[in-house]
Amino acid sequence: MSVRVDVNSGWTPEPTLPKPTGRPRLPAHDPFYDPPSGFATLPEGTLLRSREVELAFLGVIRQQITAWQLLYRTSDLNGVAEAGITTVLLPSGVEPGDDRPLLAYQCAIDAVADSAFPSYALRRGAWAPGAVPQLELLVIASALDRGWVVSIADHEGQNGYFGAAREPGYRVLDGIRAALGFGPLGLRDDTPVGVWGYSGGGMASSWVVEMAPDYAPELDIVGAALGAPVGDxxxxxxxxxxxxxxxxxxxxxxxxxxxxxxxxxxxxxxxxxxxxxxxxxxxxxxxxxxxxxxxxxxxxxxxxxxxxxxxxxxxxxxxxxxIRLGERTPTCPLFVVQPIHDQIIHIEDVDGQVNRYVDGGAHVTYRRDRCSEHLSLMVLAAPTVLDWLSDRFAGRALPDAGTKTVLSMALNPSAIRGFVALARAAGKVVLGRKLGRNSEPTTIRERVRARNARRLSA
Structure with a gap:
């Protein structure tokens, strides 16, 4: 896959559309998802169209989150141009810019039906029973509560090809490019980017960091948290x-x-x-x-x-x-978590993925959890994952690489405080309250300044 080339294509994205009213259409019947004529000639990540949307927990409880959907040029498995979509979130009332980081969060879509796509399932009025992204909003809220911008791509594409190789990475990376260039978010080309996903989202996140070195080397991906990422x-x-x-x-x-x-x-x-x-x-x-x-x-x-x-x-x-993961080596640091007694994803498959990354020279911190099963570890590991990502955004020293088997990630010394913050953010979602009280822009600003100083000295 060729690296995106920044060229003056003469393309101007359409003006941001106002919030749609009424029950949202399924993606297959929503003309917003249809790319404009000639889009295939544009560089990967080019913003084609945007609109404001209203989010709701389970489609019902209105969220105080400022949200847009971005349609952009991306590529499929074979490098053929297609339109991708990501939903970008900013805590309501929080000013854009201010050196905020961007978190690319990959939901465990784990379905072919378009009612399970985040761009539909997260919207107010969506009818998506059993769609995992609706529940993942409870975890995503903790990232918003820290003041982070969040990008949630439909990483399976508009046809829902669950399990496909490579193309989830292309869609997410091009969604990041589109978000960085979207003015209302106030981001910059050198905004630090984190990657996070669990289960099917961990698999998609693995493709993101595996494809990034060749497909999107200009992005400053500072770390990726891969939860139960399938492996094989x-x-x-x-x-x-x-x-x-x-x-x-x-x-x-x-x-x-x-x-x-x-x-x-x-x-x-x-x-x-x-x-x-x-x-x-x-x-x-x-x-x-x-x-x-x-x-x-x-x-x-x-x-x-x-x-x-x-x-x-x-x-x-x-x-x-x-479709086997681990054949390409990510260049960003990785934090991998996996239950030993996972009833869906076997520990040996994730061990193999981690070993392939390590053999390729990646920096991997791997935690194998004895007491959790598949669903519980997503929640129990979340406070540690959020702190790890926060440290990457702040440019703090990496923890030692290596594999450790722990009794439970819930016993991490900082976990108690983290669970309180996680519950508080989830409660705000359930009650439809504002997020963003625990904003971290000052820390991020210090990181960016330090990074720029290092570049100048070099």
Missing amino acids: PGQTFIRLNGTFHAGLPALVVAGLRHIYPGLDKVIEQHVDNDGLRKLDLIEKLGTVAAIVRFARDDFDDYTDIPLADLLATPEVLEVFED
């Missing part, structure tokens, strides 16, 4: 098939068959009509609905050859190899 989606498929969470690997297959022709050919040849109907149906379901509807479902029941033989075909092995 192919192995996860094999382990989850036939279990309570069998809907998750089915969602991945439903999305990937559209972008890997070889996989689609194998499915058409060896999966029966009931299996094909299952894949068509699951594309319309949110994450929770897909898990409940297809619990204990076994893909082996839908194939005319043993599943083990189907998974050993060259076309399927090629996909599994392509």
Whole structure:
């Protein structure tokens, strides 16, 4: 993938549109998502269109958060131009600029249906039962409460290709570029950027930092927190098939068959009509609905050859190899957290991803948690993750790299204070109160000044 070139294209983005009224349309029926003619000739990250939007917790409780949606030029898996969208957030009443950092937060979309996309699910009036991004707003609130600007890209793209390689990174990185150039946020080209995501969001965040060195080297990504980042989606498929969470690997297959022709050919040849109907149906379901509807479902029941033989075909092995994480080395420091007894993502797969990063020379602080399971660690690790990101924004010394197995991340010495702040921010979301009381712009300003001084001395 070529590096974005800053050229004078003569392109002027459309004026920011006012807040839409009434119930939001699904992305597939919303003309805002349609790119203007000729957009493919523009550089990656070019802002095409913007609008103000109103956010609500669970679509109902109005949030005092200033929000815009940005449509921008990005690329798909094969480098073909497409339009991406990110929702950018600023705490209500907080002035833009003031050297605020930018957090690129990747939601665990984990669905193909566009009702689960953050750009729809976070909006007031959205009907998105079972969409994980609606609940993740409770965690995102803590970043806003610290005064950070937050960018939440639809990293699966407008077709919802859950599990795809590389392109989640392109979409997020180009969303960051668009946000940095969006005047109302008051950001600069050298704004420090942090990356964070958990589970499916951790997988997308892994692609962000793996693709960044070549695709967006100009961005100042100061650190990335990867929570339960999957590691090896192919192995996860094999382990989850036939279990309570069998809907998750089915969602991945439903999305990937559209972008890997070889996989689609194998499915058409060896999966029966009931299996094909299952894949068509699951594309319309949110994450929770897909898990409940297809619990204990076994893909082996839908194939005319043993599943083990189907998974050993060259076309399927090629996909599994392509979507495996850790084959490219990030250049920013990483903080990885993973439950040892995770019922969805096996610890060995994340160990492997971390080891591949370390072998490539990355600085990785890895915490393996004994007492948590998949869902609980997202919350229990959040205070430590937020403090780690805050330290990266402030330019403080990195903690020692290496792997440690801990009893619980909730026992971190600063965790008690962090849980109080986390609960306070989540409470503001539930009550529709203002966020941003614990703003940190002074710390960030000091970091930027120190960085600029280092550059001048060099």
